[in-house]
Amino acid sequence: MILIVAEQAGGQLSKSTLEMVTGARELHRDGPVTLLVLGANIAAAAAQAATFADQVLVADRPELAQYDAELWAAATAQIAREGEAHTILIAGDRAGREFSPRVAVKLEAALLEDVIGLRWTGSALVAQRYSFLARVTETVEAKSATAVVTVKPGAFSAAQPAAAAAEQFDVELELPARRLQVTGKAVEKTGRIALADASIVVAGGRGVGSPEAFTAQVEALADKLGAAVGATRAIVDAGWRPYAEQVGQTGKTVQPKLYVAVGISGAVQHLSGMNKSGCIVAINKDADAPIFKVADYGVVGDAAQIVPAMIAAL
């Protein structure tokens, strides 16, 4: 079977989960497309999962109320073994990226990370992914019968629900004790659309000048466009903006249809997080800034004047 580890919050499956269903269907491999739903009080998410998969496995247990890498890995590996899964799909977000390697080790399986394309040749599972700070597109082949795959968010379109619901099965799990204790949580809420979900991103860098200018230019333009706000590492390090807004190697990778870079010079580490965007706009004083090389449209000039002119024209 193809086993997909579902992600859910508040009774809803994540967008990544629905994208993985599409990826699984397009493989055309043997066995049912199976969604594994892990958590506590997850009946609503499990019912939703039943409209997407061929079967749903549900582990509804209080110990699973909060995500933990070791618990998630143990549960996934056990179900994969019992169900003889040949392909295990896991979302390529922070959580998926940290528990998937443990699943691969438990199963002595290859791990194909952050894939943007996946196909079954009839004898091998072959993935495409970005490497070298997203400058290279690489083809990777799993050399084991079983493969664990993390799927980059946005790599596939979200699946559509079926009219008939598939059957749900409760599963028994042998879970280890939790060793990492979470002692506090800070949820970053901005009121704006999240970077990963945004079709337009307006981002700013050091060239903007100051935190106040960032608000006046980048945030104002983002609000006018209904866009998410992004930032470079330099200004996150400087404390102008929260880490949640950072785009680049050490931050988030985005692929919106429009990316507006304000006062961003275009270091390789930043480009790796946004160079797959549909349309790139750069506004910068320095005509030699590397960002202009990857831009569809650029304006060489003072963002403090150009951005308000854009807002006025919108």
Next chain:
Amino acid sequence: MRILTLVRQVPDAEETIRIREGKVDLASSKLVVDTMDEYGIEQALRFREQGLAEEVVAVGVGPTRMQDALRTALAMGADRAIHVQTEVMLDPIALSKVIADLARAEAADLIFSGGQQADWDSHALGAAVAERLNWPQATWTNALELNGSTLKGRHDTDEGSETFELPLPAVVTTQQGLNEPRYPTVPNIMRAKKKEIRAVPLEPSSATPLALVTGSEIQVKARRNKILDGKDAAAAGRQLVELLRNEARVIQ
């Protein structure tokens, strides 16, 4: 307490990446210690300087030139280094077995590894090593403090950030924000030349990749590259909006 800190050697971020016969060709590229690993080296040194660890051992797996990266770790202050010699490019899951065996032989209590590799863009090595050793893990940490055998810290999550604590032994992956890695000083570079790099050939039986790169290409998206002069800001702003609306059709 002994800390192993894993060192990977990657192309300098400003280097041009070349492809030869479907593979990234690094033969003539300038290679450096992966920035993400430097945070781990620095943190290990700080724990030693705080009297919380006795020894910091840098570990690298790769061809002969890997010794340059290990020499950098020694110049930063690591006590000694181990170089596992192989020409085979091992995927993180296969590589984790080599590292775990070494960690057992060295009786390590704590292992640091970079949160994301700048070559394979992989996040997997730390977690895979933790699983091989049946240790807990903390990934993408940006604050750490050690009290006896309890490690406390903070890391980013999908929703924001969280603080945590976990018992040693453990594997910890590191990232930006954790600390400011030190630069090797000239005296320390001189001293590092006398420190031990123990070379261990990798057994061929241990060097079986589970995933193979079968092709690489550099895809450069064609960009329109229309650059406007912004001297007349009002005109440039208007023109840009008009292009986005009617030519690129990405806004309403």
